[in-house]
Each structure stands twice: as C-alpha cells, then as structure tokens.
Amino acid sequence: MSENRGILIYAQLSRNSEVVGVVAELASEAQKLSAKLDNEVISAVLLTDGTNIDNIKENLKNSGFDRVYVIKNEKFKEYSTDVYSKTIINLVSEIKPAIMLFGATTQGRDLAPVVAAALNTGLTADCTKLDINEKGQLAATRPTFGGNLMATILCKNYPQMATVRPKVLQVENIQVKDTEFIEKCVGPDCLNSRTKIVEFIQNIQEAGVTLSDADVIVAGGKGVKNEKGFSQLKELAGLLNGVVGATRGAVDMGLADSSMQVGQTGKTVCPKLYIAVGISGAIQHQVGMCGSKKIIAINSDEKAPIFDIADVGIVGDLNLIIPELITELKNRG
Amino acid sequence: MKIVLCIKQVPDTADIKWTENNTIQREGLESIINPFDTYGLEAALRLKKENTDVEIVSITMGPPQAENVIRASLSLGVDSGFVISDRKFAGADTIATSTTLAGAIKSKISDVDLIICGQFAIDGDTAQTPAMIAQKLGYSQITYVKEILSVSDNKITVKKEVEDGIEIIESDLPCVLSMIKPDYNLSRPLINGFKYAQEAKVPYYSMEDIGLLPDSVGIKGSPTYVSKAFRPEQKQGGEKIKAESSKDAVKIIMENINV
Known part of the structure; x- marks a missing residue:
C-alpha cells in the first residue's frame, strides 16, 4: 500500500x-x-x-x-x-x-x-x-x-x-x-531557466477571447469559398460575442489563419455553441469540435457527415442564409 | 550541427473501420507518416537548406515496416536514419517510449544539438513523448513550435503558438522541439531522393543494441496500462431541415442560438 x-x-x-x-x-x-x-x-x-x-x-x-x-x-x-x-x-x-x-x-x-x-x-x-x-x-x-x-x-x-x-x-x-x-x-x-520568452504577440479576435475559451464559435469550411464569405462569418461571430474558426481545408485555401484551425492538426474546442458553415465534417474536423454543447450546421449538401453530429442541421445556401442571419441579429440589436 | 528527427509510422486514423465485435479492424488500415512529424521533417530540411553544416538523422521506433518512414525521410533530404525495433518494446506507454528513444539517441548518436519531434502522434494523441525525451536526456524543450526562426552555435529561437498568441522563445542547445502545423508548405521529394533512399543502409537496433534493460521498456517499463478500450458514444444528429427559404433557415437558427 x-x-x-x-x-x-x-x-x-x-x-x-x-x-x-x-x-x-x-x-x-x-x-x-x-x-x-x-x-x-x-x-x-x-x-x-x-x-x-x-x-x-x-x-x-x-x-x-x-x-x-x-x-x-x-x-x-x-x-x-x-x-x-x-x-x-x-x-x-x-x-x-x-x-x-x-x-x-x-x-x-x-x-x-x-x-x-x-x-x-x-x-x-x-x-x-x-x-x-x-x-x-x-x-x-x-x-x-x-x-x-x-x-x-x-x-x-x-x-x-x-x-x-x-x-x-x-x-x-x-x-x-x-x-x-x-x-x-x-x-x-x-531557478535557472534555459529558455526565455523574448517577445509575446497577442492574437485574440475582437471578442477578446481565444478559440479555446470562446463560448461561441462560427467556423467556416471550404464551402465558404472566399474571403468575403469569411469576413461575413467574422461579422456573425462578432454579433454573437464569439470567434471564428476554420477547417483545415479553409486554412489550406488561404481563407483563414492556421491559428484558427479546429481539428486533428489544429485545436480542440468545446464551446457552448458551434455554428459549422460550409463544413462537410470530415472525421479530422469532428474530433476537434464534437464536444461542443450545441452544434448548428449549415451546408448545401444534405449528405454531408456534419449533419450526423449536428443538433440542428440546415440544408441550404449559406450565401443567402448568413447575410440574412446577420441582418436579423442586427435588427434585434 | 546535428539534428535528430523522431518520426512515427501511424495508422491513418481518418480511415477506421470497425469489426462486428466493436474492435478496430487493423487489416487493410493504411500506414502513413504521422502528419505532425512531417512538420518536424520540414523544419529540419529548412535548416539544412540554410546551413550547409547541418546533418539530419531520422529515427523511428516500431515494427520492421516502420523502415518505410525512414526511407521516405531520406528521399526528402535526411542524411541517414535507423529503426529501433524489438518485440520487447511492445505495449510501451509514453514513459517507456521516451526511455527507449532517449536511450537510442544517447548510445547511437553523438554530439546532438537539436531533437525535432511532432507535437502529437495522431494515433495516440498524447503529446508527451518529446517532453519526456527532453527530461530523460537533460535537454531543454519547447513545445507547440510553429517555426524555427534562427539557430546559432548554442542558441535557438522559435515561434511558439499558445492559446492567446505567439511567443518568441529562445533556448540553449541542446534542445527538444515539438512541432505543430506551420504556415508554409511542405517540400516534395528530391529528384535524386528516391534513389538515395532506396540504396541507403537503414540499420535496425534492438533493446540490447542500445543498452537498455527489459524492465525499462515495453509493457514492463510502462507505469500506465489500458484497463478498458471502447467505442465512444456516437453523438446523434438532431433534426435535419431542408430550408424552404433562407428566411425559414434564419428563423430556425435564431431559435437555436439563445445560449
């Protein structure tokens, strides 16, 4: 013993x-x-x-x-x-x-x-x-x-x-x-240290929280297609006091910084709300976000695997839905 | 400067199939280089491109077919490599694995300046082995390294990613780095690389070859053991709604975002 x-x-x-x-x-x-x-x-x-x-x-x-x-x-x-x-x-x-x-x-x-x-x-x-x-x-x-x-x-x-x-x-x-x-x-x-932090460059999004601390994450995948799409996600995240995440695919396309990547070769997150926009939901992505309390997925492909784990799945065109959602949130102030 | 690159052959965990008994079907499961180790490999190759006196030795612990990842690294520009393989290594946890890798480095490679590892292996996901190697060899360590910025005779400066930003860290050498995904693209094999890789001698070393005892490796040398492994509960998807119009979609989303 x-x-x-x-x-x-x-x-x-x-x-x-x-x-x-x-x-x-x-x-x-x-x-x-x-x-x-x-x-x-x-x-x-x-x-x-x-x-x-x-x-x-x-x-x-x-x-x-x-x-x-x-x-x-x-x-x-x-x-x-x-x-x-x-x-x-x-x-x-x-x-x-x-x-x-x-x-x-x-x-x-x-x-x-x-x-x-x-x-x-x-x-x-x-x-x-x-x-x-x-x-x-x-x-x-x-x-x-x-x-x-x-x-x-x-x-x-x-x-x-x-x-x-x-x-x-x-x-x-x-x-x-x-x-x-x-x-x-x-x-x-x-007290002897062989390493030293010579500089720190803060990188937190406008909500003032990090991806790992955020209660709300709006994440974009390849379906978001362009930078304009990602800037809309940023606006949406801002209205929800959240931050933007991305899939590996979106990062590889240069639409998002790699520090925003969620999934196997990125970060693991557990927010209260995860809105997956234009994300098909490959297992490598799911492993980084499936612990989210509530998942809303928006994707035009009704066979996308993300719908298997989403609490609410919307089959539809994100290019129409996201701008309208932003307008609606703004109207409600 | 001498760099040791630790690489691991892993099953492609994106392609898992299950048997009827709820165990993972190992047959036909493809083996790949652990993606995080390719980031380490790239970091080492970049140093070699910038500094002519860089020598890279890649090592792996695993079954004989792990030789493939060593040859793959040679085809990209790594100078030499070896496989640490012994049935006695089976069942090793991170403590026993780091003891084995540290033992191999100590006994087979002299004058090491830098050890580069992947931050995680996608099969185990522990992210512990590199830090433990550092402790066992008495080297300093930096984890979550995104990029090596500069190296001099006895110092290295790197970019480390933490939750709230980037730290620029300087360390004495020798040092162990654990690499995460960089912002740059990875190299393609060299034109002469395949020939070099095919013709190179890749030695195998057993437990005795690296001077370790049975009690410190494999299951015997592992403080932890798995008591139960099971398939995670599959999260069930909720309702899937085909929105008639974007207005409907927005309405449904609004009802669901009151967190």
Missing part, C-alpha cells in the same frame, strides 16, 4: 495572473474523486510572483481547495518549463500526493510530462473523464486513435498523473472550505 495521499492540482495562472478556468473544473471533479477516497485532502500548487495574489487566493478558496501551497518568487512572472517543473517536482516529492492533475492547456501539456518523466510515473493525456475504481485507483478516460476509440487508463506508480481537457468537466456542488494557505520556499537550484 502506498503512502501517497491526497489530490494535488496545478493552479495555472494566465498571463494576467488570473487562475485559468480549468482549475475550478479540476477542483470540482477532485471533490467527487475525494469522496470515493475517504475524503482525502484536495490541494493546489500555486507558483506566483505575487501579482493579484488576493484575488487568486479568493478564487482558489471559492473553488473548494482544502489546502493551497503558495510558492512565491519573481521568477514565476513568466512561464518556464525548467523553473516550473523543478519547483513542482520538489513539492510533489515532499508532499507525496496520490493523484496529480493539470489542465490540458498548452502550458499543462508542456509541464506535466516533464514532471512525470522526472518522477518516473504515468501520465494520462487530455482526459475527458476521471473516476476512482473499486481498488481506489484513478481511472482516467481519454479519446485516442483520432477520436475513434476511448481508453480508460490506470497507473501503477505514484502520483497517478493526468492532464484534463478544459471545458469538459462541470463545475458543480462546490463545498467552499476554510482553505489553508501554506507558504513554501523555492529551492535555489530550481
């Missing part, structure tokens, strides 16, 4: 020193897991330079953490694989959690494998479901094989680690606790 106990969650901060959304999702899920593990302690590890610290603490308290390990250093101002991973490896070696979870963000997926490799333990990537099995092990389920197969994965070493896809788990029934904040020092050997 292992001496490892408790669930540790990486409290990732955004560039503006706010706790990213997936942390609350993980905390909420951890409460369910903990209930099946004799209420083991749920902790967060926070690496901060001190900016916005009161709000961060308030956020973590409201997310239901029992304990937060606060490690403060000005070096944590910007993310570095070296500095962050070494600090977390030290903490994990000290507190010995049974489970450690990260959001499957670009940062989480950069950091977690380095930590797992250093600790020689298993890491299950980009999970969409977590559970505790009858033996008290973490059972982490994830899509694999291009979304064609689901696999439930167990780990025989500790901590059992997983990255979890943002916006999939629900935040519900949070028990706010009297969170204990424990200050930890960072080891001097942790």
Whole structure:
C-alpha cells in the first residue's frame, strides 16, 4: 500500500495572473474523486510572483481547495518549463500526493510530462473523464486513435498523473472550505531557466477571447469559398460575442489563419455553441469540435457527415442564409 | 550541427473501420507518416537548406515496416536514419517510449544539438513523448513550435503558438522541439531522393543494441496500462431541415442560438 495521499492540482495562472478556468473544473471533479477516497485532502500548487495574489487566493478558496501551497518568487512572472517543473517536482516529492492533475492547456501539456518523466510515473493525456475504481485507483478516460476509440487508463506508480481537457468537466456542488494557505520556499537550484520568452504577440479576435475559451464559435469550411464569405462569418461571430474558426481545408485555401484551425492538426474546442458553415465534417474536423454543447450546421449538401453530429442541421445556401442571419441579429440589436 | 528527427509510422486514423465485435479492424488500415512529424521533417530540411553544416538523422521506433518512414525521410533530404525495433518494446506507454528513444539517441548518436519531434502522434494523441525525451536526456524543450526562426552555435529561437498568441522563445542547445502545423508548405521529394533512399543502409537496433534493460521498456517499463478500450458514444444528429427559404433557415437558427 502506498503512502501517497491526497489530490494535488496545478493552479495555472494566465498571463494576467488570473487562475485559468480549468482549475475550478479540476477542483470540482477532485471533490467527487475525494469522496470515493475517504475524503482525502484536495490541494493546489500555486507558483506566483505575487501579482493579484488576493484575488487568486479568493478564487482558489471559492473553488473548494482544502489546502493551497503558495510558492512565491519573481521568477514565476513568466512561464518556464525548467523553473516550473523543478519547483513542482520538489513539492510533489515532499508532499507525496496520490493523484496529480493539470489542465490540458498548452502550458499543462508542456509541464506535466516533464514532471512525470522526472518522477518516473504515468501520465494520462487530455482526459475527458476521471473516476476512482473499486481498488481506489484513478481511472482516467481519454479519446485516442483520432477520436475513434476511448481508453480508460490506470497507473501503477505514484502520483497517478493526468492532464484534463478544459471545458469538459462541470463545475458543480462546490463545498467552499476554510482553505489553508501554506507558504513554501523555492529551492535555489530550481531557478535557472534555459529558455526565455523574448517577445509575446497577442492574437485574440475582437471578442477578446481565444478559440479555446470562446463560448461561441462560427467556423467556416471550404464551402465558404472566399474571403468575403469569411469576413461575413467574422461579422456573425462578432454579433454573437464569439470567434471564428476554420477547417483545415479553409486554412489550406488561404481563407483563414492556421491559428484558427479546429481539428486533428489544429485545436480542440468545446464551446457552448458551434455554428459549422460550409463544413462537410470530415472525421479530422469532428474530433476537434464534437464536444461542443450545441452544434448548428449549415451546408448545401444534405449528405454531408456534419449533419450526423449536428443538433440542428440546415440544408441550404449559406450565401443567402448568413447575410440574412446577420441582418436579423442586427435588427434585434 | 546535428539534428535528430523522431518520426512515427501511424495508422491513418481518418480511415477506421470497425469489426462486428466493436474492435478496430487493423487489416487493410493504411500506414502513413504521422502528419505532425512531417512538420518536424520540414523544419529540419529548412535548416539544412540554410546551413550547409547541418546533418539530419531520422529515427523511428516500431515494427520492421516502420523502415518505410525512414526511407521516405531520406528521399526528402535526411542524411541517414535507423529503426529501433524489438518485440520487447511492445505495449510501451509514453514513459517507456521516451526511455527507449532517449536511450537510442544517447548510445547511437553523438554530439546532438537539436531533437525535432511532432507535437502529437495522431494515433495516440498524447503529446508527451518529446517532453519526456527532453527530461530523460537533460535537454531543454519547447513545445507547440510553429517555426524555427534562427539557430546559432548554442542558441535557438522559435515561434511558439499558445492559446492567446505567439511567443518568441529562445533556448540553449541542446534542445527538444515539438512541432505543430506551420504556415508554409511542405517540400516534395528530391529528384535524386528516391534513389538515395532506396540504396541507403537503414540499420535496425534492438533493446540490447542500445543498452537498455527489459524492465525499462515495453509493457514492463510502462507505469500506465489500458484497463478498458471502447467505442465512444456516437453523438446523434438532431433534426435535419431542408430550408424552404433562407428566411425559414434564419428563423430556425435564431431559435437555436439563445445560449
């Protein structure tokens, strides 16, 4: 029987020193897991330079953490694989959690494998479901094989680690606790970084959110045909406080930037509403967007596979429908 | 400068067929180079075009037919390559795979400056192996790299794509890069490439050849194991409406976008 106990969650901060959304999702899920593990302690590890610290603490308290390990250093101002991973490896070696979870963000997926490799333990990537099995092990389920197969994965070493896809788990029934904040020092050997961010170029669409954070995505495929079509999608997205996405086909045609691509060789998104315009719905595209809460598809080809997964499918001419939809939304103000 | 290129042969996951028992039909499933590895390959070739002293070694771990992806890389301009193949490697998770690849690199390739991998493999989709190779070799790493901007004797500068934009990152060498889809087009095979690729010697190395022990590779060296694999619930499409007019279509959409 292992001496490892408790669930540790990486409290990732955004560039503006706010706790990213997936942390609350993980905390909420951890409460369910903990209930099946004799209420083991749920902790967060926070690496901060001190900016916005009161709000961060308030956020973590409201997310239901029992304990937060606060490690403060000005070096944590910007993310570095070296500095962050070494600090977390030290903490994990000290507190010995049974489970450690990260959001499957670009940062989480950069950091977690380095930590797992250093600790020689298993890491299950980009999970969409977590559970505790009858033996008290973490059972982490994830899509694999291009979304064609689901696999439930167990780990025989500790901590059992997983990255979890943002916006999939629900935040519900949070028990706010009297969170204990424990200050930890960072080891001097942790502070050397071999990488440096020399420049950051922000690229967020007019709604001020990223493709991965957006609640509404209006995505265009080859059926949109030209730049004028895409500028209409942009206008539509703007009216819905959403952002524009694209298929690989549309990106390859030069109609959209590759940072907008949704699907296997692009991004995975889970918005509340996904409007697929002129998208046939190849499996490579579906795997990146099928987790959307509601899918509306507009396509002139009634045999398009997108209709197999759309909640609402409209067989019609997008060149007529989109402009009218824009007018209607404008009229309603 | 010496570049190691990690490539993987994967089944074409866009073309999956199911057997009656709800398992994936492996027969007749076409094998391709993992698309993300072609982005890595292209990045390496571009460096070679700009710098005459670049040497690229491509490596793959897999069954003997994985030799095909090594020969394909040679036809595009990679200098040499080898296959790491052993029945004992079967069932490897990302920890065991990275141990094997790191072991092969350490024992068979000297003076490595840069390791280039694809960010994801489309069959496993874990995106973990490159980061784990970096950790095991003690190299720095940069993930989600869209483009290599410049390389000098001991530094590399790249463009990394993150959720909210682009970071320009500088790293010491040696370094492991994980590549995502670039904005430029990929190269076509060289005129002399096919001949070179056909005639080149592609060695095979076993577990013993790269100096690893059975406990660190394959199923034995894997902390994780699959307890259950199943077909995902198919999302059922809702109503499909043939709009009589665009006005009808707009009405239906308006009723459905109140989120």
